[in-house]
Structure formats: structure tokens, C-alpha cells
Amino acid sequence: MKEALRYYFSMKPRVLSGIQPTGNLHIGNYLGALKNWVRLQHDYECVFCIVDLHAITVYQDPAELRAKIDQTAALFLAAGIDPAISSIVVQSTVPAHAELCWLLTCVTPLGWLERMTQFKDKAAKQESVGDGLLQYPVLMAADILLYQARVVPVGEDQTQHLELTRDIAQRFNSLYGETFVMPETKLPAVGARIMGLDDPTKKMSKSETGAYHAVGLLDPPDLIRRKIMRATTDSLPGVDFDNLGPGVQNLLTIFQAFTGWTDEQVRSHFAGMRYGELKKTVAEAVVAGLEPIQQRYREITSEPGYLKRVLRESAERVAPIANSTVRLVKERMGIYTD
Ligand code: ATP
Ligand code: LTN
Numbered sequence: 001m002k003e004a005l006r007y008y009f010s011m012k013p014r015v016l017s018g019i020q021p022t023g024n025l026h027i028g029n030y031l032g033a034l035k036n037w038v039r040l041q042h043d044y045e046c047v048f049c050i051v052d053l054h055a056i057t058v059y060q061d062p063a064e065l066r067a068k069i070d071q072t073a074a075l076f077l078a079a080g081i082d083p084a085i086s087s088i089v090v091q092s093t094v095p096a097h098a099e100l101c102w103l104l105t106c107v108t109p110l111g112w113l114e115r116m117t118q119f120k121d122k123a124a125k126q127e128s129v130g131d132g133l134l135q136y137p138v139l140m141a142a143d144i145l146l147y148q149a150r151v152v153p154v155g156e157d158q159t160q161h162l163e164l165t166r167d168i169a170q171r172f173n174s175l176y177g178e179t180f181v182m183p184e185t186k187l188p189a190v191g192a193r194i195m196g197l198d199d200p201t202k203k204m205s206k207s208e209t210g211a212y213h214a215v216g217l218l219d220p221p222d223l224i225r226r227k228i229m230r231a232t233t234d235s236l237p238g239v240d241f242d243n244l245g246p247g248v249q250n251l252l253t254i255f256q257a258f259t260g261w262t263d264e265q266v267r268s269h270f271a272g273m274r275y276g277e278l279k280k281t282v283a284e285a286v287v288a289g290l291e292p293i294q295q296r297y298r299e300i301t302s303e304p305g306y307l308k309r310v311l312r313e314s315a316e317r318v319a320p321i322a323n324s325t326v327r328l329v330k331e332r333m334g335i336y337t338d
Contacts, residue, residue: 011045012043012044012045013044013045013150013151014044014045014047014147014148014149014151015040015041015044015045015047015149015150015151015152015153016046016047016048016049016143016147016149017037017048017049017152017153017154018048018049018050018051018054018143019033019034019048019049019050019051019072019076020050020051020052020054020055020206021051021055021065021069021071021072022055022058022065022206023068023206023207024206024214024217024218025071025072025075025206025216025218026194026204026205026206026214026215026216026217027204027215027217027286027290028155028191028193028194028203028204028214029206029217030079030217030293031188031190031191031194031254031257031258032154032155032156032187032188032191032192032193032194033154033155034076034081035079035188035257036153036186036188037076037079037081037086038079038080038081040151040153040186041081041082041085041086044150044151045086046081046085046086046087047086047087047089047147047149047314047318048076048081048086048087048088048089049089049090049091050069050073050088050089050090050091051091051139051140051143052065052090052092053091053097053098053139054091054139055068056132057122057132057133057135057136058126058130058133069090070307073088073090073307073310074297074300074301074307075217075218075293076088077296077300077307077310078217078293078294078296078297078300080293083310083313083314087314087317087318088310089314089318090311090315091143093311093315094315094318094319094322096146096319096322096323096325097139097142097143097146097322098139098142099326100142100146100325100326101138101139101141101142103329103330103333103335104138104141104142104145104168104172107168107171107172108138108141108168108171112164112167112168113134113135113137113138113164114134116136116164117160118136118137118160118161119133119134119136119137137161137165138168140161141161141164141168141169144162144165145165145168145169145180145181145183146321146326147318147321147322147325148180148181148321148325149181149183150183151183151184151186152165152183152184153186153187153188154185154187155187155188155191155192156192156193157203158185159185159187162183162185165183166182166183169181169182170182172329176329176332176333177332179328179329179332188257190256191253191254191256191257194250194253194254194257195246195247196213196214197212197213197215197227197228197230197231197232197247197250198210198212198213198230198231198232199213199232200232200245200249200250212227212230212231214227215228215286215290217290217297218294218297219290221287221291224283224286224287224290225280225287228279228282228283228286229276229279229283231250231251231279232247233245233247233248233251233275234247234248236248236275237275238273238274238275238278239252239270239272239273239275240271240272241267241271248278251278251279251282252266252278252282254282254285254286255281255285258286258288258289259285259289
């Protein structure tokens with residue numbers, strides 16, 4: 001396996017992405033990010049991070065955070081990330097993430113960070129805003145640039161952070177000489193922005209607490225059905241493709257992303273269908289799509305020591321790449337490296 005990995009490290013362009021271990025992973029995280037990761041891992045050398053240092057930019061209950069780190073890692077595996085060819089890394093176990101973040105902070109103008117819409121949204125919800133929340137996108141840039149990642153598969157909400165990453169990389173390169181590869185954003189063709197079931201004008205999100213907002217990846221089938229049957233639609237009787245409300249559009253997107261049907265297949269199957277029938281069909285597609293993931297999750301979490309081993313081996317595998325980037329950046333900046 002070591003030989004195979006050497007091949008992957010030397011021949012293929014790199015992909016990096018991450019998910020925060022906060023709340024319960026939902027079908028938006030799966031369709032927007034994870035599902036794309038699984039597909040990409042055969043063509044790229046992939047590093048997928050559980051970004052615990054990002055999670056603490058808003059207060060997390062310590063015991064809950066610790067449990068969610070394991071749960072998120074197990075879900076990466078359950079969704080189909082293969083640890084023989086991809087690395088699954090808990091961000092805080094590779095200290096170079098935090099180290100590069102500081103070095104990049106020093107080349108990032110404050111105004112760039114204050115303009116970030118996610119910062120403005122999250123700051124508006126807090127009584128007191130920690131410095132970490134402002135620095136959040138610099139840490140994200142560090143995650144990506146640390147591995148010289150060429151491609152970053154994310155959902156649509158992360159495009160502004162990716163633009164900032166490129167701006168930081170460009171600024172560094174022009175101040176200190178060519179150092180960083182310019183990363184590209186990769187959105188999924190369908191499912192880049194799944195909306196909340198209870199309010200289809202808002203993005204489905206882990207931090208939203210409404211009981212009928214999101215379908216969790218570990219929700220039992222009956223709960224999935226109940227949530228989808230209660231999804232907000234509109235007052236039309238059935239699906240009208242010339243007049244699709246956001247709730248119906250969202251359900252069709254979820255269906256299409258899970259099944260891989262073409263636009264034409266979706267249109268001809270659902271045109272005129274009553275909403276009750278539409279919801280039943282979507283619910284069954286989601287239940288069927290999540291069933292194998294839930295099955296693998298149970299297997300992974302019942303194997304003692306497996307997860308810990310995957311996380312340790314991944315961290316050991318990527319640390320030399322991360323450390324050599326930090327060393328290069330320090331040399332470029334004139335920092336002591338001897
Ligand atoms: P939080 O509410 O805690 O910010 P989140 O649900 O937005 O969490 P993240 O950990 O921030 O989830 O995102 C992980 C990945 O999932 C990112 O690539 C993000 O773009 C993607 N993602 C999150 N929500 C959605 C969504 N509703 N539709 C598509 N992709 C999504
Ligand atoms: N901010 C991202 C999570 C994240 C990330 C990354 C995504 C942290 N570091 C690096 C891609 C690449 C989010 O989804 N909220």
C-alpha cells in the first residue's frame with residue numbers, strides 16, 4: 001500500500017476539502033460536498049479534513065465537540081472515502097494548519113475579512129464576536145494552501161471563501177515570490193445549494209435547530225419520511241415546471257442529486273404530479289440513498305480502534321507535505337528555520 005500511496009502523491013494533482021464537526025451532518029453536506037469527494041478520490045490525491053479548529057470559532061460544548069469529531073470522521077468513511085487512497089485528517093492533529101494560518105494572517109488585510117458574508121451573518125448572531133470568527137477564512141486558506149491543493153470541492157456557500165484564498169495566495173506570491181498553487185472551486189453539478197425543508201429560502205445548515213429543517217445522514221427512515229412529508233411547498237396542486245416554487249424545486253433537486261436522473265427524466269416523471277406523491281417519491285429516494293451509508297456507519301463504529309488508526313495514519317502521511325510547505329513559506333518570509 002505504501003508504494004501505491006507514493007504513486008498517488010507523486011502523480012496526481014491534489015484535492016483538499018473540509019467539514020466542521022458541529023451538529024449533525026445533513027443531506028446538504030452530503031450532496032454539496034461529500035458525494036463529490038467520493039467521486040474525485042480516484043482522479044486526485046485527496047486530503048479531507050475534519051476542521052475542529054474552525055468549529056471552535058463559535059463556542060462548542062467540549063464533550064460534544066469531541067464526540068462529533070469521531071462521528072464526522074466515521075461518516076466520511078461511511079459515505080465512501082477510501083482511506084487506502086485518501087487521507088482523512090483531523091485538522092488540529094497537524095499543527096502546521098495553525099502555523100501557516102498565522103503566517104497568512106500577516107499578509108491579509110483586515111478589510112478583506114470584514115467583507116466576508118459568512119462572518120457578517122455569524123457575527124450578527126453572537127453577543128460577543130471572537131477574533132477567531134474573523135480569522136476563519138484565513139485558517140481555511142491555510143488548510144488549502146498547506147497542501148498546494150489544485151481543486152477544492154465545496155458547496156456554493158464557500159465560493160466567497162475560496163476567492164479570498166486565491167487573493168491571499170496571490171498577495172503572498174507577489175510579495176515573496178511564486179510559492180502557492182492557485183486553487184479552483186469545484187461545485188457539484190446538482191446539489192450545490194440544498195435549501196432548508198422548513199424554509200426553502202434559507203440554506204440547509206447544521207447550526208439551524210428546527211426539528212424539520214434538515215435530513216440528517218443518520219436519521220432513521222421513518223424520520224426521513226416524516227421530515228420530507230412536512231417540507232414547505234406552495235399552494236399549487238402539483239408540479240408545474242413553468243411555475244416552480246423554491247420548496248418544490250428543492251425537493252426535485254434532492255431527488256435528482258440522489259438518483260442521478262437527467263433533467264429530462266425528472267421533467268417527464270414529475271410533471272403534474274401532486275405534491276403528496278412527489279414527497280413520497282423523494283423520501284424513498286433519500287431513504288434508499290442513505291441506507292448503505294448508515295449500514296457502513298454501524299460497521300465502522302463497531303470496529304474498535306479502526307477510526308483512530310485511520311486518523312493517525314492519515315495525519316502521519318500528510319504531515320511531511322504540510323511541514324515542507326510551512327518551511328518554504330518561512331524561508332520565503334525570512335523567518336528562522338535552521
Ligand atoms: P454550519 O451551519 O455549522 O455552518 P454547514 O451545514 O454550513 O454548517 P459546513 O461544515 O459549514 O456545514 O459545510 C461543509 C460542506 O458542506 C461545505 O463544502 C459546504 O459548502 C457544504 N454545504 C453546507 N451546507 C450545504 C447545503 N445546504 N447545500 C450544499 N452544500 C452545503
Ligand atoms: N469553511 C468550510 C469548511 C472548511 C473548508 C476548508 C472547506 C474549512 N477548511 C478547506 C474547503 C477547504 C465550510 O464548509 N464551512
